[in-house]
Structures are given as structure tokens and as C-alpha cells.
Amino acid sequence: GESxxxxxxxxxxxxxxxxxxxxxxxxxxxxxxxWYKQESGKxxxxxxxxxxxxxxxxxxxxxxxxxxxxxxxxxxxxxxxxGDSAVYFCAETAxxxxxFYFGTGTSLTVIP
Amino acid sequence: DTGxxxxxxxxxxKRGQNVTFRCDPISEHNRLYWYRQTLxxxxxxxxxxxxxxxxxxxxxxxxxxxxxxxKGSFSTLEIQRTEQGDSAMYLCASSLLQGTIGYTFGSGTxxxxx
Numbered sequence: 001g002e003s004x005x006x007x008x009x010x011x012x013x014x015x016x017x018x019x020x021x022x023x024x025x026x027x028x029x030x031x032x033x034x035w036y037k038q039e040s041g042k043x044x045x046x047x048x049x050x051x052x053x054x055x056x057x058x059x060x061x062x063x064x065x066x067x068x069x070x071x072x073x074x075x076x077x078x079x080x081x082x083g084d085s086a087v088y089f090c091a092e093t094a095x096x097x098x099x100f101y102f103g104t105g106t107s108l109t110v111i112p
Numbered sequence: 113d114t115g116x117x118x119x120x121x122x123x124x125x126k127r128g129q130n131v132t133f134r135c136d137p138i139s140e141h142n143r144l145y146w147y148r149q150t151l152x153x154x155x156x157x158x159x160x161x162x163x164x165x166x167x168x169x170x171x172x173x174x175x176x177x178x179x180x181x182x183k184g185s186f187s188t189l190e191i192q193r194t195e196q197g198d199s200a201m202y203l204c205a206s207s208l209l210q211g212t213i214g215y216t217f218g219s220g221t222x223x224x225x226x
Binding site: 034036041042043044045046089091098099100101102103104105 | 116145153154156157160168215217
């Protein structure tokens, strides 16, 4: 089966600092990746995606970096805010648009 | 259309009972997916539909589980003879066949089997 993992289960940052959440994947055939944010009692919320033909993509306050050589994905959140506190999941698929494999998740806590 | 809707939000059932959940996807989305999420874990794929056709099922989807999408719009997930191990959050997602690939998830149905 697939293996998508996160390096750190929890992360605490000061408000205003930048956050970096990491994710490792094992399937070299993976061609599409998504970062999701999940707040308590809610479904995962799409943050940003990246295809395997890219190594960086930026959104509003978020950047995703993809290193296919070492099969590593990261999510950078700039100027972290209390509203960013949530569990973050990376998800990947090797057949774009079908089933995704999710990692365990990293719990981000923003300290005011 | 405000997104993917799931009903009920919470369900408590006794072991051995049958339960059915409903998912209403975003109206123009062709694809509909079911996932299961246990506490502290990421969602695990169960099955997906393209229009009314069920195209893929996970090994996690035992014989006690059945999903339907009869008219290519809403979907139901039924669990027969529930077991305590079925307790989880059941998530539905939908996406466009073409164009935007990223899923939009609903808020899920929390099932507790007692």
C-alpha cells in the first residue's frame, strides 16, 4: 500500500512566525499532491495543490515545495495566525483525481 | 450551492444495527468519494463514483458496506450489522471530472457504535 507520513505530529509556533510542515511519501509514481487543513469537527479543507512537474507553488500566505528526488513535500505558512491552528494533512495520488492517500497529520498550534 | 452536504452529522447506534448516511455533492461535480477517518488518523479511501457508476472500491469496504449513487447526484453509504470497529467519521467529497482536481469535502458523519 501507499505510505504517506509526516515528520512531526505536533508543531507549536508563535503568532506572526512562519510555520513549516513536512511530509514524506513513498510512491515515486505519485503525480499530484494536496495539502488540507482540518479543524475540529469539520471535514478537510483544501489549501493548496501541486503537480509533479512543479517544485514550488504559492498561494495566499502559503507555499508548497515538492522535492521528488527525496520524495518530500512541505507546506510553509507565512505570518501564522491563531486561525491557522488545525491539523494539516498532505495527500497524494498516483492517478490524478482518483483515490488519495493521506498522511497521519500534523497538529499546528499557534501561540498568541 | 454551499458545498458538500452530509446527513446526519452524528449517529449513535447499537452494535448489530444498520445505518445509512447521505451525501449531497456540489451540483456540477461528476465524481463523488467516500472516506473513513478514525481519531488521530488521516482519511482512508473507501470508494468513488463517476456519475452513477461505482468505479473503485477499497479493500476496507467489507461486504457489510454498500454505497450507491442511483441518479448520479446524491449518494448513500449503508453499513449493515454495525460493529464497534465501524466507529469513525465518514467523509464524502466531490470533484469535477475535468478541470479542478482537488476534492471538496463535506463535514462528515460521526458514527459511534455502542
